[in-house]
Every structure is written in structure tokens, then in C-alpha cells.
Amino acid sequence: MLNAFWHWFVIVGTIASILACWWLLHWTKGVSGRKGNEVGSTGHVWDEDLIELNAPLPRWWLHLFNLTIIFALAYLVFYPGLGNIDGILGWTQVQQLEQELEQADARQQEVFERFTDMRPEELIADAEAVGIGRRLFGNYCAMCHGSDGRGAPGFPNLTDDAWLYGNSWEQVATSIRDGRAGVMPPMGAALGEEGVLETVVYVQQLSGQKADPGLAAAGKQRYDTLCVACHGPDGTGNPMLGAPNLTDDAWLYGGTPAVLTETITNGRNGNMPAHRDLLSEERRRLVAAYVLSLSADTGD
Structure with a gap:
């Protein structure tokens, strides 16, 4: 819904444009291609004898333009186009869309x-x-x-x-x-840099990757303290919480040391x-x- 200013701005601009087109057409139809026995021209001459003539539009062509103006006025009577005026048919594109969606839903429902x-x-x-x-x-x-x-x-x-x-x-x-809303809390502050490294190595070991045994053993102790509540004592995860299984090779964000470090340090927030x-x-x-x-x- 337009405010009063834009409502009248659209009406005046639309009607003025149509009237301007009508005036232009009927002004140009009076331009004669001949004056007596002389051929009218625009006064432009090229190559000494190439003259640009000034001839009116053919009548049938002019009438086609008149028909477009009549069509435009009739359209504005029946359909919206003048600000907030709906037109006598009361048609709106939203109404037509809703009807088409209802028809499509009815066909799909079958x-x-x-x-x-x-x-x-x-x-x-x-x-x-x-x-x-x-x-x-x-x-x-x-x-x-x-x-x-x-x-x-x-x-x-x-x-x-x-x-x-x-x-x-x-x-x-x-x-x-x-x-679903899956949250992996950040553990960087609780583990520290060394603790994150050890936990990363232990998670790699859980998934079957090659891992340093000493670092993995230290990482298991940290895992048992901070991670076991969600991922389980054996690392197989918990579907009730959306905690992933760490013992397979399926990684939601990736299983490289760099990605695991990022995950453990800063956590993850997933949203379905x-x-x-x-x-x-x-x-x-x-x-x-x-x-x-x-x-x-x-x-x-």
C-alpha cells in the first residue's frame, strides 16, 4: 500500500505518460512529406545529394499506436496500475499466486x-x-x-x-x-595447548590413525576427564546428544590434526x-x- 504522495505520483506520472504519447503521435501525423510540389526534408544533406526526408507515419501504423493507448487505458480501468486503485476486477498478483498455489497443492495432494x-x-x-x-x-x-x-x-x-x-x-x-542443534563446547581453555595436542592424538588413535603412544596415553586421561560424558568411554558417541562416534572414519568437519585441533580448541556449533x-x-x-x-x- 503506497502512501498518499506515491499514490498520486504514480497516477499523475502514468496518465501524463499516456497523454504525452497520444500528443506525440497526433503531432507527428501532421508533418507533411510534401509542400506543394516540393519534397519536405529535415534539412540534412550528405554526400552533396543524399537528403533526409521528413514523411509522416503511414495511417495504418499510426492507428496501431492509437490502439495501444486505448488498450493501456482499458487495462488501468480493469486492473491495478494507478497507485492504490485496485481496478474494477479487484485482481492482485498475490491473490492469483495464492489461487495457483492452492490449485497446485490440490493436484499434488492427489x-x-x-x-x-x-x-x-x-x-x-x-x-x-x-x-x-x-x-x-x-x-x-x-x-x-x-x-x-x-x-x-x-x-x-x-x-x-x-x-x-x-x-x-x-x-x-x-x-x-x-x-537439530549440535554443540561441541570449546575445550581450549580447560586443556591448554599441550592438553589439546594430547587429546588430538588420542582421538586420532581412536579412529585408527597412526598416533604417538605416549601422547595418546596422556590424551586418554584428559579425554576421560572432559570428553567421556558426551562421546562415551569407548568413543562411540551418543545419539541422544548428537555426539559423533570417534572410532570410525566419518568426520563431520574433518579428521586432520589441524581440524581436530580447531574443533577441540574452539568447539563447534551445528544447526539443522x-x-x-x-x-x-x-x-x-x-x-x-x-x-x-x-x-x-x-x-x-
């Missing part, structure tokens, strides 16, 4: 109804359900997890068997519906946004089916 009563395992095995889930995933999830679901640093790979919060149907559906208001329950179920089919396809 497709989704086939999957409403399907059990999770049936959805995962249904090619059409997985295909629709793949397209929804591409629209809502691919920007973080990648078009193939393999993720990126800070965004989980959905094609392996490493799950921060578990891979049951309910756990995956909850992640999509409500989102909730899609409760973005996707209906039917659509979320299809996305969950596609996500679980990605892991199943790997054979893990």
Missing part, C-alpha cells in the same frame, strides 16, 4: 494420498515415493547436504552408516521435522533447521524415505 497409509519400509522400497522425495530433497536439502546427499564439511554425509542422531525412521523424521513449517507431513515422510534409501543404496 499424488500424496497414495503414500499416506504406507509403512516406512514400504515407502523406502517404492520407486515413485523415493523419486518424489528426491525432488523435494533437491529443493529443500541439497544446498547443505549436496545434490547427491554426500554432504560437505559441517554438513553430514547421508549416504554412509554414520548417524549423529540415529537412523531409525522416527529419528530421521524428527530431524527433518524439528531440526526445522522443516515443520516448510514441508507438510506427507512431504516430510517422502524426504525421510529418500534419505534412508541413500544409506541403503550404499550396502552399508
Whole structure:
């Protein structure tokens, strides 16, 4: 809704522009190409005898321009275009968009109804359900997890068997519906530089990487004091907290010494946004089916 100034500014500017076009057309139609037996010209001459003539528009062409002016005026009567005046049809682009979305939802609902009563395992095995889930995933999830679901640093790979919060149907559906907030608190101040180094080496040892035994042993003592509450005594993590398993080779941010040092020193904050208001329950179920089919396809 425009304020009073812009309301009248648009009205005056629009009407003045249309009237100016009409005046220009009817002014130019009076320009004659001939005066008596002489040919009218603009007075421009090139190469001694090349004269620029000044001839009026053909009448049929002029009438086409008149029709466009009539069309513009009729449009402004029926549709909005003059400030806050709605036009006699009351049409708005927002109204049309809402109607088109309602129509699209109604057509899509007919497709989704086939999957409403399907059990999770049936959805995962249904090619059409997985295909629709793949397209929804591409629209809502691919920007973080990648078009193939393999993720990126800070965004989980959905094609392996490493799950921060578990891979049951309910756990995956909850992640999509409500989102997740994973926090790794910074430990740099508590451990100190030497303690961070020792803990990094111990975490490398847990994951099967080559590690200095002495530093790893010292790191285990620090781990047992500060890290065991989340990652567990054996380092296999805790899905209830979203604490990752440190004994495999699946790394959310990376498993190099430099990245591990950064993680332990400064902590991490991960956020999976909730899609409760973005996707209906039917659509979320299809996305969950596609996500679980990605892991199943790997054979893990």
C-alpha cells in the first residue's frame, strides 16, 4: 500500500505518460512529406545529394499506436496500475499466486494420498515415493547436504552408516521435522595447548590413525576427564546428544590434526533447521524415505 504522495505520483506520472504519447503521435501525423510540389526534408544533406526526408507515419501504423493507448487505458480501468486503485476486477498478483498455489497443492495432494497409509519400509522400497522425495530433497536439502546427499564439511554425509542422531525412521523424521542443534563446547581453555595436542592424538588413535603412544596415553586421561560424558568411554558417541562416534572414519568437519585441533580448541556449533513449517507431513515422510534409501543404496 503506497502512501498518499506515491499514490498520486504514480497516477499523475502514468496518465501524463499516456497523454504525452497520444500528443506525440497526433503531432507527428501532421508533418507533411510534401509542400506543394516540393519534397519536405529535415534539412540534412550528405554526400552533396543524399537528403533526409521528413514523411509522416503511414495511417495504418499510426492507428496501431492509437490502439495501444486505448488498450493501456482499458487495462488501468480493469486492473491495478494507478497507485492504490485496485481496478474494477479487484485482481492482485498475490491473490492469483495464492489461487495457483492452492490449485497446485490440490493436484499434488492427489499424488500424496497414495503414500499416506504406507509403512516406512514400504515407502523406502517404492520407486515413485523415493523419486518424489528426491525432488523435494533437491529443493529443500541439497544446498547443505549436496545434490547427491554426500554432504560437505559441517554438513553430514547421508549416504554412509554414520548417524549423529540415529537412523531409525522416527529419528530421521524428527530431524527433518524439528531440526537439530549440535554443540561441541570449546575445550581450549580447560586443556591448554599441550592438553589439546594430547587429546588430538588420542582421538586420532581412536579412529585408527597412526598416533604417538605416549601422547595418546596422556590424551586418554584428559579425554576421560572432559570428553567421556558426551562421546562415551569407548568413543562411540551418543545419539541422544548428537555426539559423533570417534572410532570410525566419518568426520563431520574433518579428521586432520589441524581440524581436530580447531574443533577441540574452539568447539563447534551445528544447526539443522526445522522443516515443520516448510514441508507438510506427507512431504516430510517422502524426504525421510529418500534419505534412508541413500544409506541403503550404499550396502552399508
